[in-house]
Amino acid sequence: MTHARIIGIGAYAPKRILTNAELGRMVETSDEWIVQRTGIRERHVADESEATSDLALKAAQQALDRAQVEPGEIDLIVVGTTTGDMAFPTTANIVQHQLGCKSAGSMDVYAACSGSIYSLSIGSQYVQTGKYKTVLCVGAECLSRITDYTDRGTCILLADAAGAVVLRASDGDAGILDTDLYSDGRYGDLLIQPAGGSRNPATHETVDKRMHYARMKGNEVFKVAVRMFGDAAERILSRNGLTAQDLALFIPHQANLRIIEAAVKRLKLPMDRVFVNVDRYGNTGAASVYVALEEAWTSKRLNPGDLVLMAAFGGGFTWGAALLRW
Numbered sequence: 001m002t003h004a005r006i007i008g009i010g011a012y013a014p015k016r017i018l019t020n021a022e023l024g025r026m027v028e029t030s031d032e033w034i035v036q037r038t039g040i041r042e043r044h045v046a047d048e049s050e051a052t053s054d055l056a057l058k059a060a061q062q063a064l065d066r067a068q069v070e071p072g073e074i075d076l077i078v079v080g081t082t083t084g085d086m087a088f089p090t091t092a093n094i095v096q097h098q099l100g101c102k103s104a105g106s107m108d109v110y111a112a113c114s115g116s117i118y119s120l121s122i123g124s125q126y127v128q129t130g131k132y133k134t135v136l137c138v139g140a141e142c143l144s145r146i147t148d149y150t151d152r153g154t155c156i157l158l159a160d161a162a163g164a165v166v167l168r169a170s171d172g173d174a175g176i177l178d179t180d181l182y183s184d185g186r187y188g189d190l191l192i193q194p195a196g197g198s199r200n201p202a203t204h205e206t207v208d209k210r211m212h213y214a215r216m217k218g219n220e221v222f223k224v225a226v227r228m229f230g231d232a233a234e235r236i237l238s239r240n241g242l243t244a245q246d247l248a249l250f251i252p253h254q255a256n257l258r259i260i261e262a263a264v265k266r267l268k269l270p271m272d273r274v275f276v277n278v279d280r281y282g283n284t285g286a287a288s289v290y291v292a293l294e295e296a297w298t299s300k301r302l303n304p305g306d307l308v309l310m311a312a313f314g315g316g317f318t319w320g321a322a323l324l325r326w
C-alpha cells in the first residue's frame with residue numbers, strides 16, 4: 001500500500017519571547033498561576049514585520065531543504081491556519097509564490113488548533129490515492145494578532161510559530177498510517193473570534209468592542225477537549241488493532257499541560273512517551289503538533305519504525321488524530 005511518508009520536516013518560531021513575568025505586568029496574573037494551571041513558562045510572538053506566511057515560509061523552506069526537494073517538485077501546498085495574512089489570497093498561495101512552487105495547487109484549511117491534523121490528513125490523502133507525489137503540509141499561526149492582551153484568560157495561552165512537513169509517496173512501511181477528523185459545531189461559542197468575517201464585518205463598533213480578538217470560555221473548552229482528545233486517540237488506535245502500549249511516542253496538541261496529562265492518564269501512557277514543549281511555546285494553534293514533531297525529531301526522540309500518535313483539538317469544535325510509522 002502507498003503511504004505518505006514524511007521526508008522532510010521544519011519549524012520556526014519568532015525570536016521575541018514573551019515570559020510569564022512580562023504578562024504579569026500586563027494583566028492580573030502570575031508566573032506561579034500560569035505554570036500551575038497551564039504548564040506554560042514562555043511563548044514566542046511575532047514582531048510587527050512578521051505575518052503568518054513569513055513564519056510558514058521559514059518552516060517550509062527548512063522542510064524542503066532537509067527533504068532535498070526542489071520547490072518545483074511540490075504538487076500541492078496545504079496550510080492549516082486561523083490567522084492567515086488576510087482573508088484572501090490564502091496563506092498557502094503566498095507561500096506557493098514565495099517558495100517558487102510553480103506547479104503546485106494551494107489551499108488553506110481553517111480548523112482552528114486542529115489545523116495541524118486536518119492539513120496533514122488532507123495532504124496525505126492526495127498522496128495515498130496516487131493523485132500527487134509530493135505534498136507540502138504546513139501549520140502556521142500568528143495568534144498574538146488575535147489575542148486581547150487585556151484578557152488574562154487567553155493572553156497567557158496563545159502564541160506564534162510554524163511547522164511543516166514534506167510528504168512523498170512511498171511503498172515502504174513508514175508514513176501516515178491513518179487519520180481521523182471530527183467536528184461538532186454545537187460548541188462554536190466556546191472559542192470564537194466574533195468579528196472580521198461576513199457575520200460581523202469590521203466596523204468602528206466591532207473594533208471598539210474588541211470583537212476581533214479570540215474569546216474563550218476556557219473552563220468549558222478544557223472539559224470538552226479532554227473528552228474529545230481521549231476519544232479520538234482511543235478510536236484510531238483500536239481501529240488499527242493497537243493499544244497505547246504500542247506507541248513509541250504520543251505528540252498531542254500543546255494547549256495546556258493539564259489537558260495533556262488528563263488524556264495521557266486515560267490512555268494509561270507513561271509521561272516519558274509523551275512529547276511536551278508547551279512550556280516553551282504556549283498554544284501555537286495549527287502549528288503546535290508540527291512544531292512538536294520537529295522538536296521530537298531534532299531531539300532524537302523519533303527512531304525508524306517508531307509508532308507515533310498525534311492528536312489535536314480546537315475551536316469549532318474540531319478535533320482529530322493521526323497515526324504515523326516513523
Ligand code: UT7
Nearest residue numbers: 028029033037113152153156218219221222255256313314
Ligand atoms: O486549543 C484549544 C484552545 N484552548 C484551550 O485549550 C484552553 C483550555 N482551557 C484552559 O487552558 C484553562 O481553562 C485556562 C488556563 C484558560 C483557565 O484555567 P482554569 O483552571 O480552567 O481556570 P478557570 O477558568 O476555572 O478560572 C478560575 C479562576 C477564575 O477566578 P474566580 O472566578 O475563581 O475568582 C479566573 O478569573 O482563575 C481566574 N483566572 C486567572 N487568574 C490568574 C483566569 N485566568 C487567570 C490568569 N491568572 N491568567
